[in-house]
Amino acid sequence: MKIKIADIMIKAMAQTLADGDTVLHGLGSPLPAIAMHLAKASHAPDLVFFPVSEGLDPNPDRYRLRLSSADPDHFVGAKAVIELIETFDLASKGKLTAMFLGGAQIDSRGNTNLTCIGDYQRPKIKLPGGAATSFLTPLVKKLILWTTHHSKRVFVDRLNFLTGLGYEEGKDKEVTIITDKAVFMVEKGYLVLKSVHKDVSVKDVVENMSFAPIVGKYGVTTTPTSEDMVLIRNIDPDGIRFSEFEG
Amino acid sequence: MGVGETIGLIHDGDSVTLSGVSMVRAPMAFVKEIVKAKRKELSIIDREPGIDFDILIGAGAVKRVRFAMLGLELLGLAPNFRRAAEQGEIEYLETTCGAITNGLRAGAMGMPFVPVKGIIGTDLLPLHEKKGTWRVIDDPFSGEKIVAVKAIIPDVAVIHVQKADKFGNASIEGARFEDVYKAKSAKTLIITAEEIVDTKYFVGHPERNTIPYFYTAAVVHVPKGAYPTACYNYYPPDYGFVKNYVSMCRAGRFDEFIERWLRGEEDEN
Known part of the structure; x- marks a missing residue:
């Protein structure tokens, strides 16, 4: 079976996490959920895994990805019930180290909009909403943003609504953006290209953004190993991870 | 007590919060009663609701909605909510998870x-x-x-649980979300339960009692009361139901869905 873009994104997400990180994923987060399993099963065994389904450290051998990230089936092998509010308490204490969040619009500082396209009072499109974004983005040390639709529509000059804070001057905070084409980090308030995925050109990356990222020294995004792929396919035999790429 | 008999505890214009998140443990049987009773002008409030809120909005029961995220995850945007927000049919106030959960906790604590x-x-x-x-x-x-x-102090909280006794001692199994805070912050608490157990179930195991009786105004036995959302230890979410809901809404057949659902036909799939 071929390695797909989803798998490369999962690997890139996993690589942002270090051993000992305490990590939360929210609803509608198939790629982050697999990435957290992948990190914990490989380089980060002491990662603390908080799923929105509230079962602490689910067992990867029995975990199967579902259409809802809160599916109670994700309780398999969980060691405790951790209410979401408890992970928020940890965040307030600076003890939630990493969070994965999406962005319907992302600007050059890694600020995000998940609220609406157009005016808030009379939106062209009312998006589902930012969930924990406004609360958590100023509190976590590692903010990992993702989009499966790398385009000018997503990478905008000006957000229609500022739901989440990206780069914040003087703060110990690492902002990574993982798309279906490339990986970026926000450095000193600018979006810097870190790597492009296999078979993607830099031209393709840059031309599909409304602003110019900083392109200096960059690499090719690490492709998952065959071992990684065994874990990814065991967790998601039904290919639910691909559904975000549709539409 | 039947689920229909408790509907008198909810009035037009009330603020209401419901248990669960997304496709997990929403009190869907009670939502059906709200629609049947044609309640109007409700202010509904929850952290991350889904089909429960979307049905209430589609049915015209809602004046105001407050949420941190309201959607159907990988199954798409919530069709009625989206339309109503875009057309200005309802007032909406987006919040963020950490604020709404703590607002409910403040309500439960009695703090302003x-x-x-x-x-x-x-x-x-x-x-x-x-x-x-x-x-x-x-x-x-x-x-x-x-x-x-x-502080968020809803007029009514409706919490679906796995087990309760006839006095309203209630046991939530698995994820609790903010349901205990919702139960304790609301002025009126309605419990719907998969099973009614004898009080002996709690005696000797008091840790099973997540919401004790003195908070509870009414308790109703409703097997499959969260369906099509999930109830841990009882049944998974019915994703097929939600997919069908979305496609009926997109085809302009929400009214037909509601008629069939109120008659119980949608639940038989």
Whole structure:
């Protein structure tokens, strides 16, 4: 079976996490959920895994990805019930180290909009909403943003609504953006290209953004190993991870 | 007591919160009763609701909705909510998970507000300051700016649980979300339960009692009361049901869905 873009994104997400990180994923987060399993099963065994389904450290051998990230089936092998509010308490204490969040619009500082396209009072499109974004983005040390639709529509000059804070001057905070084409980090308030995925050109990356990222020294995004792929396919035999790429 | 007999505890114009998140443990049988009883002008409030809120909005029961996220995850945007928000049919107030959960916790604690970190610098803040639901204050000890979130005290909370006794002692198994805070902050608490157990179930195992009887105004036995959302230890979410709901809504057949659902036909799939 071929390695797909989803798998490369999962690997890139996993690589942002270090051993000992305490990590939360929210609803509608198939790629982050697999990435957290992948990190914990490989380089980060002491990662603390908080799923929105509230079962602490689910067992990867029995975990199967579902259409809802809160599916109670994700309780398999969980060691405790951790209410979401408890992970928020940890965040307030600076003890939630990493969070994965999406962005319907992302600007050059890694600020995000998940609220609406157009005016808030009379939106062209009312998006589902930012969930924990406004609360958590100023509190976590590692903010990992993702989009499966790398385009000018997503990478905008000006957000229609500022739901989440990206780069914040003087703060110990690492902002990574993982798309279906490339990986970026926000450095000193600018979006810097870190790597492009296999078979993607830099031209393709840059031309599909409304602003110019900083392109200096960059690499090719690490492709998952065959071992990684065994874990990814065991967790998601039904290919639910691909559904975000549709539409 | 039947689920229909408790509907009198909810009035037109009430603020209502419901248990669960997304496709997990929403009190769907009770939602059906609200629609049947044609309740109007409700203010509905929850952290991350889904099909429960979307049905209430589609059925015209809602004046105002407050949420941190309202959608159907990988199954798409919530069709009625989206239309109603875009057409100006309802008032909506987006919030953020850490604020709404702590607002409910403040309600449960009997505190007028709680300070909540984060949020400052986002566009949600001016919206809520205007509505009077949040205020930036100075921490009286450090002097730093912090957001005060006003306590959320719903008129009614409807919480679906796995087990309860006839007195309203209730046991939530698995994820609790903010349901215990919702139960304790609301002025009136309605419990719907998969199973009614003897009080002996709690005696000797008091840790099973997540919401004790003195909070509870009414308890109703409703097997499959969360369906098509999930109830841990009882049944998974019915994703096929939600997919069908979305495609019927998209085809302009929401009214037909509601008629069939009220007659119980949608639940038989």
